Amino acid sequence: MAAIQSLLHRDRLWTFHGGIHVPDEKALSNSRPVEVMPLPTRLVIPLQQHIGATARPVVTVGERVLKGQLLAQAEGYVSACIHASSSGTLVAIEPHPVPHPSGLSALCAVIETDGEDAWTELPEPMTHYGQLDVAEIRERIRWAGVVGLGGASFPTSVKLNPGPDQRIRTLIINGAECEPYITCDDLLMRERAGDILAGARIMHHLLGDPRILIGIEDNKPEAFEAMRFALAETDMKGYTEIRSIPTLYPSGGEKQLIRILTGEEVPTHAIPARIGIVCQNVGSAAAVADAVLEGRPLISRVVTVTGRAIAEPRNLEVRIGTPVSDLIAHCGGYRERPRKLVCGGPMMGFEIAHPEIPVTKPANCVLALTEAETPDAGPALACIRCGRCAEVCPAKLLPQQLYWHARAKDLDRVQDYNLFDCIECGCCAQVCPSHIPLVQYYRYAKNEVWAREEEKRKAELARMRHEAKQVRLERQERERKARLRRKKESLEAGPEKGQTDQEAKKAAIEAAKQRAAAKKAAAAKAEETNDA
DSSP states (O other): OHHHHHHHHHTTOOOOSOOBOOOOOGGGTSSSOOEEOOOOSEEEEESOOSSSSOOEEOSOTTOEEOBTOEEEEOOSSSOOOEEOSSOEEEEEEEEEEOSOTTOOEEEEEEEEEOSOOOBOOOOOOOTTGGGSOHHHHHHHHHHTTOBOTTTTOOBHHHHTOOOTTOOOOEEEEEEOOOSSSOOHHHHHHHHOHHHHHHHHHHHHHHTTSOEEEEEEETTOHHHHHHHHHHHHTSSOTTTEEEEEEOOOBTTTSHHHHHHHHHOOOOOTTOOGGGGTEEEEEHHHHHHHHIIIIIOOOOOEEEEEEESTTBSSOEEEEEETTOBHHHHHHHTTSBSSOOSEEEESOTTTOEEOSOTTSBOOTTOOEEEEEOTTTSOOOOSOOOOOOOOHHHHHOTTOOOHHHHHHHHHTTOHHHHHHTTGGGOOOOOHHHHHOTTOOOHHHHHHHHHHHHHHHHHHHHHHHHHHHHHHHHHHHHHHHHHHHHHHHHHHHHHHHHOSOTTOOHHHHHHHHHHHHHHHHHHHHHHHHHHHHHHHO
């Protein structure tokens, strides 16, 4: 062990706690170059393909749209724009099944393509971005709808804006791709290494010139060489390093890769920017280069279509919104009936009910597994407290304690054990001899905590509204009593000196008219203000 540690330190690498070795099965799909998927006849484009608020539609049903045209505008700071991935007619904006563990539907823009694939007018390339204001460059990335393409789908423009008081020392480009079966990042690095580096250089400029570390697992030697060769052709060598890291799942997790490359730990409940680090996927880097240097929005991505149930596994350049069934058909269909169809990898992906759901920005893999690849583990047995789950947990958690408290629905205790540090990598469930679906318990507990927090938020809003209403009613009552008091005092005072009773009545009537007119004018003014 000492020799290994010595070697790692000499190569400036560190280890993270836990992790497992899993058969990678990457050879199924990494022997062919990326193939461009033909244009589908129908595109179903979800209006939320990112973490944050759903984008707001800016087109109308029946309208002809062009490739690259904005379909939905980002709403709020944490959101991302959505664009048409080909030209055609917008036939509907309606709920449609989308890739999500819940299996629920979401609002989608449906385009019947016209086969012309005609581009809309794109913004001017920012080839001289070094002379531009960083806010202008970030706005271009936000307009392009770039999100984390490693699966997290966090808006990239937000991640590249850590704030004026947060100094970023290190930018990490994530080329680890540790999930078994998935090879889309591997092929992207082989074929677009120059674009990835160009995107990394733009991010380097936006973040205030930090050093760049690129981490690639050592089971991708061709990708490593392609990136190294491309780097040698640039002037980035002075501040950029490409490091080959040991293959160990989940080394591609953000916190795990940071640990491997820098030796630093991201604190609990904190983001990497807090310790001066930003981590971006290689696909996101290439998309940033497309947006800034070409003016092109994110409308397609590389998707791995693999698994032993697929006749001809490969990587495809796919337009966002293409049905998964089209990808499978383009790969020769099924070799045998799949036991399970998964969106993502076998460790962190989720099963999808049918292949008619569309490809989205974070969808990096379609995996069709045979009976032999995913045998039935049988019913879960009782936990024997062997502790193997804790030994492999990369987040240094106590999975069995989390399991017990999640099972007992003790949401306070489950948070005491740092439930939200769990990255749902599945290492614990993979080694559990009792075949307990541990990750499902953690997901359940997280959803329950989020639901409880939402209920608390709604209750707090209701309380604030009730208190505001009480204050308003009390103010109106005080004003009513004041008016009655003034009226009574006026009547008790009688006519002014020299006035007859008739003149006093006229004066009282005139005063009442003036008060009514003033009240009417005030109401009209308030209505104008509300309309404005």
